[in-house]
Amino acid sequence: MKQELFNILRKIHNDPESTQRQLASQLGLNIGKLNYSLKALRSKGLIKINNFRKNKKKGKYLYYLTPKGAIEKTKQTINFMKLKMKEYEDLKKEIKK
Numbered sequence: 001m002k003q004e005l006f007n008i009l010r011k012i013h014n015d016p017e018s019t020q021r022q023l024a025s026q027l028g029l030n031i032g033k034l035n036y037s038l039k040a041l042r043s044k045g046l047i048k049i050n051n052f053r054k055n056k057k058k059g060k061y062l063y064y065l066t067p068k069g070a071i072e073k074t075k076q077t078i079n080f081m082k083l084k085m086k087e088y089e090d091l092k093k094e095i096k097k
Contacts, residue, residue, distance in 0.1 A: 004029065006080075008037055009065060009073045012047060016064045023063075038063070046072055 007027055011018060018026070024034040041047045046069035050062045065073065 005037055005041060006073070006076045008034070008041060009046065009069060009076075012063045013065050013070070013073060016062055018063070020061070041069070045069070 004027065008023065011023055011026060015022075020031055020034055020038070023029075024031050027034065029037070038047065038049065042049055045066055048064055048066055050064075051060065
């Protein structure tokens with residue numbers, strides 16, 4: 001999974017009521033790229049997107065992780081931590097030399 005998709009999953013997990021504009025700003029993406037990425041995550045079954053039909057602001061959406069999305073986010077977090085721990089151990093060995 002690409003880093004930006006993982007970052008989107010993390011942001012959605014932390015604040016599912018973020019707007020696309022807020023998410024894009026926080027992630028350093030333009031709206032089009034974020035929209036494309038959200039659709040990709042939805043097609044993979046990692047997020048669900050609900051819109052508030054009764055809301056006067058028709059563009060208001062709620063993004064949330066599916067169980068599959070939560071598992072994928074956890075796997076990616078573990079892989080990231082393993083990579084960082086390996087880098088740390090390699091640096092420690094290099095410093096000892």
